[in-house]
Amino acid sequence: MRRYLWLAPFVGITGFLGIWELFVRAFDIESYKLPRPSDVVRDIVTNRSAYWYDAWPTIAVSVVGFALALVVAFAVASICAHSAFVERAVSAVAIVVLVTPLFAYGAAIVLWVGFGYRPIVLMVAIVCFPPMLFNAVSGLRDIDPLAHELLRSVHASRWEIYRRLRVPNAVPSLIAGAKVSAGLSLVGAVIGEPWAFLDRGLGVLIRKAAAAGTVGGPLLWGSIFVLGLIGSFAYLAISGIERIALHWHSASSASAAVSSSPR
Amino acid sequence: MHEPSPATVRCVGLGRTYAASRRGEPVHALDALDLTLEPETITVLIGPSGCGKSTLLRLIGGLDAPTTGEIRIGNHSADEARRDKQFGFVPQAPTLLSWRSVRDNVRLLTEVNVKASGKPSSSDAEVDAMLEAVGLRGFESARPATLSGGMAQRVALARAFVLGADVLLLDEPFAALDELTRAEMRRLLCELWTAHRSTVVFSTHDLNEAVLLADRVIVLSGRPGRIIADIPVGLVRPAPEGLEDTPAYGEALRQVRAALRTAQQQTTIGRAS
Numbered sequence: 190m191r192r193y194l195w196l197a198p199f200v201g202i203t204g205f206l207g208i209w210e211l212f213v214r215a216f217d218i219e220s221y222k223l224p225r226p227s228d229v230v231r232d233i234v235t236n237r238s239a240y241w242y243d244a245w246p247t248i249a250v251s252v253v254g255f256a257l258a259l260v261v262a263f264a265v266a267s268i269c270a271h272s273a274f275v276e277r278a279v280s281a282v283a284i285v286v287l288v289t290p291l292f293a294y295g296a297a298i299v300l301w302v303g304f305g306y307r308p309i310v311l312m313v314a315i316v317c318f319p320p321m322l323f324n325a326v327s328g329l330r331d332i333d334p335l336a337h338e339l340l341r342s343v344h345a346s347r348w349e350i351y352r353r354l355r356v357p358n359a360v361p362s363l364i365a366g367a368k369v370s371a372g373l374s375l376v377g378a379v380i381g382e383p384w385a386f387l388d389r390g391l392g393v394l395i396r397k398a399a400a401a402g403t404v405g406g407p408l409l410w411g412s413i414f415v416l417g418l419i420g421s422f423a424y425l426a427i428s429g430i431e432r433i434a435l436h437w438h439s440a441s442s443a444s445a446a447v448s449s450s451p452r
Numbered sequence: 453m454h455e456p457s458p459a460t461v462r463c464v465g466l467g468r469t470y471a472a473s474r475r476g477e478p479v480h481a482l483d484a485l486d487l488t489l490e491p492e493t494i495t496v497l498i499g500p501s502g503c504g505k506s507t508l509l510r511l512i513g514g515l516d517a518p519t520t521g522e523i524r525i526g527n528h529s530a531d532e533a534r535r536d537k538q539f540g541f542v543p544q545a546p547t548l549l550s551w552r553s554v555r556d557n558v559r560l561l562t563e564v565n566v567k568a569s570g571k572p573s574s575s576d577a578e579v580d581a582m583l584e585a586v587g588l589r590g591f592e593s594a595r596p597a598t599l600s601g602g603m604a605q606r607v608a609l610a611r612a613f614v615l616g617a618d619v620l621l622l623d624e625p626f627a628a629l630d631e632l633t634r635a636e637m638r639r640l641l642c643e644l645w646t647a648h649r650s651t652v653v654f655s656t657h658d659l660n661e662a663v664l665l666a667d668r669v670i671v672l673s674g675r676p677g678r679i680i681a682d683i684p685v686g687l688v689r690p691a692p693e694g695l696e697d698t699p700a701y702g703e704a705l706r707q708v709r710a711a712l713r714t715a716q717q718q719t720t721i722g723r724a725s
Contacts (some may be wrong), residue, residue, distance in 0.1 A: 213455055338515055340561070342540075349564045
């Protein structure tokens with residue numbers, strides 16, 4: 190069975206869609222309530238350029254917001270790793286951000302930075318920030334104390350310890366944080382888009398489909414499928430980077446503080 | 453008075469007290485310890501757990517500051533010696549960086565603090581020669597995760613010796629290895645030491661290891677660590693076949709064991725009172 194393990198995700202997803210399909214057919218559920226997955230897929234394929242038209246800005250803001258959060262989280266974590274006081278102070282703020290529903294920020298951020306893509310990038314960055322920060326801090330802070338002493342025994346500076354010990358040590362947990370944040374970035378984008386009165390984006394498309402009532406079913410589910418596809422692609426891309434990085438990093442140190450990755 | 457050799461380690465009135473934790477008393481790890489370690493000798497520290505062996509090694513290496521007394525490495529303070537990279541440190545675990553190859557692990561300590569120490573980082577040729585000396589030729593590009601415990605500790609020895617440091621501090625380096633591997637590692641350490649002639653301070657729990665390696669065994673009592681006995685040994689190194697059956701070995705072992713027993717008793721009494 191082990192040889193066919195790589196097939197399992199495909200079997201799982203097609204199985205799930207198959208059961209859904211049979212369920213809708215068996216109970217003859219109307220398509221605006223719950224469309225057949227085959228109809229949804231057909232809708233996506235026929236209207237692919239229309240979906241792409243809306244998917245593209247959502248992908249763009251997610252990627253930019255994600256990257257912004259990564260850079261800022263790493264910089265802040267680098268300071269936190271050197272001071273327990275700063276770490277606690279910053280963590281308190283990050284936790285408050287984390288536990289406040291993102292939806293609540295929408296209007297406030299639009300009022301602050303104005304309409305357009307900027308508020309959405311900011312929302313994506315805000316939602317991606319806490320997991321990246323917590324993971325980066327633990328990776329940069331929790332170094333092997335003996336390795337730390339070893340470097341100190343030749344009078345290595347803080348910078349040298351940071352560069353040669355802390356940063357490489359943080360790679361696995363940073364990737365784990367990025368995996369969590371990749372999914373969250375889409376959440377931020379989809380929730381943010383309607384607030385900014387954009388005319389494009391999957392979040393906007395979902396609003397439109399919902400407003401269309403009984404004819405919106407395939408469009409609504411089509412948007413959801415496309416979001417799922419984008420999210421899966423991002424997850425797979427990061428897993429690919431992880432495999433390369435951890436091969437370089439060695440399997441034995443593949444520890445991650447907050448990881449949602451199914452192994 | 454003549455200039456002291458840069459590899460002479462002198463501890464005068466050395467004491468280290470750790471501040472009290474929330475409840476409980478401050479811990480006196482070491483108390484008024486006087487000790488001079490001559491260059492080109494191997495000194496073994498032995499004593500009951502918590503007798504301050506690690507503390508003493510860390511103080512000598514300038515990783516911790518004494519509460520009282522002082523340490524001189526040649527003409528320098530421990531901190532100055534550390535800046536000049538005069539210490540090679542071998543910790544209890546191999547402590548290899550998993551993301552670096554064997555070669556890059558050996559080179560690691562030579563790469564840092566290049567400016568202040570004035571010692572350039574090691575070339576590939578120097579590192580490879582050291583790897584050859586510890587019997588790891590062909591493993592230059594291997595990752596630490598693929599090495600056995602003994603091989604990893606060889607890398608740790610190579611990493612310390614490649615520094616060309618005057619003073620080597622080994623903190624129970626072979627404690628986690630099985631007896632056969634330990635014997636191999638002792639032989640290797642003796643070979644490397646014969647070639648480099650640094651001042652070696654080696655801590656251990658193991659009587660046999662102490663007697664086989666030492667020019668001199670220092671037996672410490674526990675909390676506060678004091679010198680109970682200072683026993684000259686100096687058997688042939690590396691130990692030839694059958695050394696353990698000779699009267700000289702037996703006598704040294706008996707002396708160290710007796711001193712260690714005294715240390716153990718004093719430690720127990722010290723804790724009871």
